[in-house]
Amino acid sequence: MKKLKKISYTHSVAVLGLVTLLFVSACSSKETAQTAPPPPPALPVISLEANAVTTYQEYPATVEGLTNIEIRPQVNGYLDQVYVDEGAYVKKGQPLFKINDLPYKEQLNTALAGLHAAEAELVNAQLEVDKLEPLVQNKVVSDVQLKTAQAAHQLAKARVEQGRAAVAAAKINLGYTTVKAPVSGYVGRLLRKQGSLVAPTDPQALAQISDVHEVHVYFSLGERDFTNFKNQYPGRNLNEKLRLLPPVDLILTDQSTFASQGKIDMIDGQFDKNTGAITVRASFPNAEGFLRSGNTGKIRLSLNHPNTILVPTASTVELQDKVFVFAVGDSNKVSRQAIQVAGKSGSAYLVKDGLKVGDRIVYNGFDHLQEGQIIQPEKLTQDSLNRTSFIR
Numbered sequence: 013m014k015k016l017k018k019i020s021y022t023h024s025v026a027v028l029g030l031v032t033l034l035f036v037s038a039c040s041s042k043e044t045a046q047t048a049p050p051p052p053p054a055l056p057v058i059s060l061e062a063n064a065v066t067t068y069q070e071y072p073a074t075v076e077g078l079t080n081i082e083i084r085p086q087v088n089g090y091l092d093q094v095y096v097d098e099g100a101y102v103k104k105g106q107p108l109f110k111i112n113d114l115p116y117k118e119q120l121n122t123a124l125a126g127l128h129a130a131e132a133e134l135v136n137a138q139l140e141v142d143k144l145e146p147l148v149q150n151k152v153v154s155d156v157q158l159k160t161a162q163a164a165h166q167l168a169k170a171r172v173e174q175g176r177a178a179v180a181a182a183k184i185n186l187g188y189t190t191v192k193a194p195v196s197g198y199v200g201r202l203l204r205k206q207g208s209l210v211a212p213t214d215p216q217a218l219a220q221i222s223d224v225h226e227v228h229v230y231f232s233l234g235e236r237d238f239t240n241f242k243n244q245y246p247g248r249n250l251n252e253k254l255r256l257l258p259p260v261d262l263i264l265t266d267q268s269t270f271a272s273q274g275k276i277d278m279i280d281g282q283f284d285k286n287t288g289a290i291t292v293r294a295s296f297p298n299a300e301g302f303l304r305s306g307n308t309g310k311i312r313l314s315l316n317h318p319n320t321i322l323v324p325t326a327s328t329v330e331l332q333d334k335v336f337v338f339a340v341g342d343s344n345k346v347s348r349q350a351i352q353v354a355g356k357s358g359s360a361y362l363v364k365d366g367l368k369v370g371d372r373i374v375y376n377g378f379d380h381l382q383e384g385q386i387i388q389p390e391k392l393t394q395d396s397l398n399r400t401s402f403i404r
Contacts, residue, residue: 056375057340057389058327060367062319067357068312070263073231073294075307077222079195084217085210086188087111094206101301102193102221109218111210113189120182127175134172137165197223198301222305227298229262229274231311232289244315250279260294263310270309272297315355321363323351327375328361335361338374338381345386346374 093110096102140161147153200220204210210218233241247253259273274296283290294311296303328351329336339349351366367373374381375392 052344052386052388053377053381054388054390055377055381056392057372057387058324058375058392060321060323060363060369060371060373062321062369065317065320065322065357065362067315067317067355067362069237069315070310070312071231071233073229073262073309073311075303075305075309076228076230077197077224077305078226078228079197079221079223080305081194081197081221081223082217083108083191083193083219083221084212084214085109085111085191086212087116087185088211089113089115089189089209091204091206091208091210094202096199096202098199098202098219100199101197102199103196104193106193107190108193108199109191111189111191113186116182116186116189120179120186123175123178123182127172127179130168130171130175134165134168137161137168141165191218193221195221195223196225197221198304224298224301224304227296227303227305227307229294229296229309229311230291231294232284232287232291234289235283238290240315241313254279258314260314261312262294262296263312264307265309269312270296270303274311317354317362320354321367321369322357322360323363323367323373324375325356325359325361327373329378337367338378339367340372340374340387340389343386344389345384346378346381348383349373 089111091109092112095107095109102108141158144153144158144161148155148158198221200222202219203216204214204218242250242253245253245257247256254276257276259275261273262270264270274294276292276294278293280291292311323337327337329338329348335351335353336348337351338346340346349366351361352364354362354364356362372389374387381387
């Protein structure tokens with residue numbers, strides 16, 4: 013019986029030791045698992061390259077026709093006829109309005125009658141001179157009478173010339189009763205209707221004609237933009253730069269681009285003292301007449317940036333007006349790097365300073381990254397890069 017109890021006791025001690033050993037081993041494994049460092053985070057990384065990039069700057073602009081002419085009467089009278097409708101296209105010399113011409117016909121008749129009377133006086137004066145000349149030669153009458161007759165002849169001749177001028181003026185005024193288009197273009201609103209009394213001194217014009225087969229688009233550049241504009245393009249002087257400028261686009265109010273490109277052909281001679289801006293003009297062909305005077309839009313200027321590094325805006329962090337990226341070093345250790353931005357193209361920054369070709373940066377997923385942290389880089393595939401908007 014004692015031997016049986018001894019064996020049972022020994023067995024219990026062995027079991028207790030085994031349980032204790034398993035418990036200690038489990039605790040040790042748990043402690044080891046808790047103290048093991050986590051693996052480095054796997055984050056997408058891109059390698060920077062230099063590319064030729066074109067950026068665009070837009071400026072509000074207004075459209076004016078090649079010529080915008082107010083049609084005004086040059087004589088007084090009532091409008092008898094209106095030959096055109098609003099918005100119609102007219103050719104140079106085409107009749108637009110007819111002013112009652114009866115008074116001007118009578119003025120012409122009066123001028124003609126005065127001319128005929130002056131011509132008759134001239135004939136009489138010539139006859140008098142012809143009669144006196146032989147008498148003076150024969151000393152029948154004094155030469156004073158001949159000189160008086162010759163003076164009367166000169167006066168009659170002057171009255172004939174005066175009469176002819178009066179006839180010409182009357183014809184001109186009669187011609188002014190038909191108001192014709194001075195240029196080809198589109199008629200604006202007809203501000204005076206048939207039956208209206210019109211005069212050259214009226215503050216309101218009869219209508220306006222716009223020649224828009226070519227249009228001028230005006231926009232303004234600030235002093236800094238103008239300096240960049242001059243430095244961007246080749247040329248020894250401003251006129252040469254204007255000749256070498258590339259074509260520009262006109263963005264309409266519906267955000268569509270006008271079909272034809274324009275050419276910058278004029279820069280104002282001075283800056284506006286009030287706005288600090290200078291006016292620039294671009295000319296656009298407009299054969300179809302789609303653009304009209306008063307249209308608005310935006311001029312889009314292109315700027316070329318050769319060998320420029322692009323960084324996606326999604327790969328940057330802005331802190332206190334500064335832009336940072338997470339650069340990846342040789343040991344895959346990240347560091348926050350400040351960059352200088354020269355501009356923006358789509359969803360990418362143009363880097364002026366702070367990075368160079370071949371540098372690697374974390375593309376995204378760096379919200380919890382710490383300075384000096386080691387990561388496991390994941391190179392983006394070409395398909396992934398092509399899906400990013402900064403790749404062009």
